[in-house]
Every structure is written in C-alpha cells, then in structure tokens.
Amino acid sequence: MEDLKSAMNEHMDVMADLVEKFTAELRSGLQPAYENFMGFFHAIDWKEPWLMYLMAFHAVLLLVTIFSRKNINFQMFLFLLALAGVYLAERLNSFLGENWKSFAGQNYFDPQGVFLSVLWSGPLLVISIIILVNTLFSLCQLIVRWKRAELKHRARLSHNKED
Numbered sequence: 001m002e003d004l005k006s007a008m009n010e011h012m013d014v015m016a017d018l019v020e021k022f023t024a025e026l027r028s029g030l031q032p033a034y035e036n037f038m039g040f041f042h043a044i045d046w047k048e049p050w051l052m053y054l055m056a057f058h059a060v061l062l063l064v065t066i067f068s069r070k071n072i073n074f075q076m077f078l079f080l081l082a083l084a085g086v087y088l089a090e091r092l093n094s095f096l097g098e099n100w101k102s103f104a105g106q107n108y109f110d111p112q113g114v115f116l117s118v119l120w121s122g123p124l125l126v127i128s129i130i131i132l133v134n135t136l137f138s139l140c141q142l143i144v145r146w147k148r149a150e151l152k153h154r155a156r157l158s159h160n161k162e163d
Contacts, residue, residue, distance in 0.1 A: 050103050058123040065127050069134050079131045082124040089121045
C-alpha cells in the first residue's frame with residue numbers, strides 16, 4: 001500500500017510540474033510563436049518567380065472554387081484534386097529537394113517538409129475545407145427543398161381525399 005501511495009505522489013508531482021510549465025508558457029503569451037512565424041516569413045525570398053506562380057496558382061484555385069460553388073460535381077473534382085495534391089506533397093517535397101537548384105535561389109525543401117506543408121498543403125487544405133462547407137450547405141438546402149416538396153405532396157393527397 002505504501003508503494004502505491006508513493007507512486008501516486010510521484011505521479012502527482014510530475015503532473016503538477018507539467019501543469020506549472022504549461023501555465024508558464026501560456027503566461028508568456030504568443031510572442032515565441034509570432035517570432036518563429038516572422039523568422040520563417042523573412043527567410044523566404046518572396047520575389048522568386050516560382051513562389052509568385054505558386055501563390056498565383058492558389059489564388060486562382062480559390063477564385064475557381066468560389067465562382068463554381070453552385071456546380072457540386074466540379075467542386076467534388078476540385079476537392080479530390082486538392083486532396084491528391086496534399087497526399088502527394090511528401091513525394092513532391094523530396095523531388096523538389098533534389099532539384100531545387102534548377103528553379104530556386106536556396107533550398108527550401110527540408111526533410112520534414114515544413115516549407116511545402118505551409119505553402120502547398122496548407123492552402124490546399126483551406127480550399128478543401130471551403131469546398132466541404134459549401135457542399136454541406138448545399139446538402140442542407142437540398143434536404144429542406146425535398147422536405148417542403150414532400151409536405152406539399154402530402155397536403156395535396158389529403159386535400160384530394162377530402163374531395
């Protein structure tokens with residue numbers, strides 16, 4: 001029984017230390033995250049043509065997504081295309097990491113894939129979420145229309161039975 005009590009006390013001490021460290025990090029605020037983001041942002045040469053083309057690609061894809069929001073089949077195609085791009089990001093990162101000298105001024109493609117995740121997969125996932133929300137909204141509208149038509153049909157049937 002003493003062993004159990006001592007193990008519980010040790011566990012509680014470890015948990016108290018973790019909570020204390022966590023609250024200290026929360027008290028320090030978001031300053032370290034902001035500094036890391038700004039370091040990442042300033043480390044990139046945004047004037048490289050391939051980066052401008054990448055940003056233009058994402059902007060055009062977002063505009064196509066917004067303007068085609070009524071065409072669910074095309075939206076599903078874009079959704080699958082975007083998710084395929086995210087799926088292939090690891091292979092794309094390794095390929096671009098091997099061939100970066102032919103198109104970039106410096107090697108952005110680390111083995112962990114942070115750069116490509118932020119500038120390739122991140123926007124594709126945002127676009128996928130927009131498509132998903134639009135699809136769910138369209139489905140809700142379709143269910144409402146279907147239910148209204150069903151209620152009108154039932155009302156007509158009951159009206160015809162009364163006659």
